Amino acid sequence: MTTAPTAQPTLICRDVWKIFGREPAQAYAALHAGTADAGRYADHVVAVRGVSFSVRRGETFVVMGLSGSGKSTLVRCLSRLAEPTHGEVQIDGRDILTMGEAELRELRRHTVSMVFQHFGLFPHRRVIDNVAYGLEVRGIGRRERQEQAERMIDLVGLTGWGNHLPRQLSGGMQQRVGLARALAVNPAILLFDEPFSALDPLIRREMQDELLRLQSSLRKTSIFITHDFAEALRLGDRIAIMRHGQLVQVGTPEELVLRPHNDYVRAFVKDAPRARVLTAGAIMIPCTASPAGPDGPTVALATKLEEAMPVVAAYDGPVAVVDEAHMTRGHLDRALVLHALCDGSQA
Numbered sequence: 001m002t003t004a005p006t007a008q009p010t011l012i013c014r015d016v017w018k019i020f021g022r023e024p025a026q027a028y029a030a031l032h033a034g035t036a037d038a039g040r041y042a043d044h045v046v047a048v049r050g051v052s053f054s055v056r057r058g059e060t061f062v063v064m065g066l067s068g069s070g071k072s073t074l075v076r077c078l079s080r081l082a083e084p085t086h087g088e089v090q091i092d093g094r095d096i097l098t099m100g101e102a103e104l105r106e107l108r109r110h111t112v113s114m115v116f117q118h119f120g121l122f123p124h125r126r127v128i129d130n131v132a133y134g135l136e137v138r139g140i141g142r143r144e145r146q147e148q149a150e151r152m153i154d155l156v157g158l159t160g161w162g163n164h165l166p167r168q169l170s171g172g173m174q175q176r177v178g179l180a181r182a183l184a185v186n187p188a189i190l191l192f193d194e195p196f197s198a199l200d201p202l203i204r205r206e207m208q209d210e211l212l213r214l215q216s217s218l219r220k221t222s223i224f225i226t227h228d229f230a231e232a233l234r235l236g237d238r239i240a241i242m243r244h245g246q247l248v249q250v251g252t253p254e255e256l257v258l259r260p261h262n263d264y265v266r267a268f269v270k271d272a273p274r275a276r277v278l279t280a281g282a283i284m285i286p287c288t289a290s291p292a293g294p295d296g297p298t299v300a301l302a303t304k305l306e307e308a309m310p311v312v313a314a315y316d317g318p319v320a321v322v323d324e325a326h327m328t329r330g331h332l333d334r335a336l337v338l339h340a341l342c343d344g345s346q347a
Contacts (some may be wrong), residue, residue, distance in 0.1 A: 009054040010221050011078070011189060016087030018048035018073050018245075024085045032086075047073040048084070049245035058219040062236030064226050064268075070245035071225045075191050078223060079112045080104060091189065109138050113182035114191040117198060119174045121166040127177050128153065128162035134185040145184075152180040156210065172203035176210070183218070192224040196231070208234055229268050233277055241265055254282045258340075274341050275306035283340040284321045284330030292320050292328045301329060305337060312337050 019027050021044030030038040031046065047070045055061040063071045076082035078089055080096060089096050096107060113134070121130050128149045129136075135145035153162050156176040166174055175195060182190055196204045208231060215222065226232055232239045233253045240250040241264070249261040257277050260266040281301035292298055298320045299308045312319050318331035 008057050010057040010092055011055040011223070012088075012090040013054070013078070014052050014088040014090075016048055016051045016074070016077055016089060017046070017085045018070075018077055018082055019085045020045040020047060028086050046245050048077060051087075051242075051245075051247055053240060053247065053250055055221060055223060057221055059237045060215060060222045060224060060235055062224045062226060062232040062239045063242055064229060064232045064239060065242035066227060069242045071227075071242050072193050074242070075114075075193050075223055075225050078191060079108060079114060081114070109134065109185065111187055112189045112191060113185055113187040114193065115175075115178050115182045115195045117194040119166070119171075119178045121174060121177055121181075123166055125165075126162065127158065127164050127166070127169070130166065130177055131162075131180045131184050133181060138185070148184055149180070152184045153177075155183065155214070156180045170203070171199050172207060175199065175207055179211075179214075183214075188221060190220050190222045192222065194225050194227065197227065204231075211235065229272065233272060241268060253277045254279065258282060275309065276304055278305045278340055279303060280305065280308045280321045280332055281329070283336055284332050285318075285336065286330045287328060289323075289327045289329060292322045292326045296320060298322045298326075298328075299332065300324075305340065308332065309337060 017028050017032075019031075021027055021041065023041065024044065027038075027041035027044045027046075030041055049070075051074060053061070063074060065071045073082055077084045077087075080089075080099075084097060087097070091107070091111060096104065099107065122133070125133070128146060131152050132145040132149035135148060140148075150162060153159065156179050158173060158176050158180065161169065161173065166177065169177065178195070196207045199207060212235065214220075224232075224235055226235075236253065238250060238252055239256055241248045241256070243264055249256060249265050251259075253272075254277060256265060257269045257272050257274060260269055279301065280299045280303045283305070296317070296319070297311050297315050299311055299322070301321055301323055308319070312332055312334055318333045320328045321330040321332055323329050
């Protein structure tokens with residue numbers, strides 16, 4: 001999990017549709033109205049259907065779903081790499097769907113950066129020149145942009161590789177270059193389109209670790225696309241599960257595991273590592289707040305169950321769950337922990 005975001009939303013997505021076909025606007029009007037004319041547009045593809053959500057400043061918001069669910073199309077709509085058929089996408093209060101070409105270019109150069117699945121590096125450019133590309137487009141002088149690129153190369157752990165060509169790097173290293181390039185322009189928002197899915201499992205985990213490390217210090221607002229629920233659990237402050245172009249459920253990892261909205265979400269969370277996802281605060285029996293006693297074990301609200309289990313198992317009675325002020329907020333016992341680990345979900 002990443003650093004706690006602020007409450008203020010920086011990106012708001014309202015009723016966004018993306019329809020592919022010859023007459024997408026007419027298809028949207030017919031589908032939205034539910035008229036008999038909708039049958040005329042059966043050859044159109046509704047990739048994104050009425051999606052709404054908001055992302056808080058500093059939050060990592062993960063959109064996950066199976067292949068064909070519309071998640072990659074959705075993230076492209078957020079910077080208008082794919083033109084939405086209908087809806088509103090606000091970034092810091094500005095609706096990007098109303099922007100002209102010049103304003104949109106400025107948004108992409110200064111506010112939003114994207115990290116792609118297949119790296120998207122220029123094969124004939126050295127690593128440092130790939131990283132500096134966004135700064136070059138901005139018109140930044142060569143010396144200044146290369147100094148900034150060097151800093152980003154160091155930040156992602158590629159010190160000494162600046163003069164190499166992309167073909168001389170492993171897949172994981174190339175993805176670090178893509179990440180450094182996105183960070184070099186100091187964007188407010190980072191968009192990740194399944195950036196680690198082409199990597200081997202060990203390298204993939206290393207890149208997840210790297211992203212968590214960077215997020216803990218940089219606190220960027222990030223929208224991360226993945227089809228891997230384990231990856232979503234690991235990276236996301238909140239997770240949106242997408243199916244057939246629609247969001248099925250949006251919530252924290254704990255909320256999805258404990259309260260799946262339907263069988264589709266329940267199937268996703270079935271094999272989730274509950275001990276690593278659930279916290280003491282999520283499953284405790286609440287009580288009236290009171291100062292924690294001097295005797296007896298305690299665990300913090302945010303303690304993961306895998307850390308709380310030894311404490312609960314070693315004590316015969318209920319274990320107090322306390323907040324930062326050391327006030328008791330609830331209690332745990334062995335039966336509660338076992339129930340949460342074995343089932344614990346509520347439809």
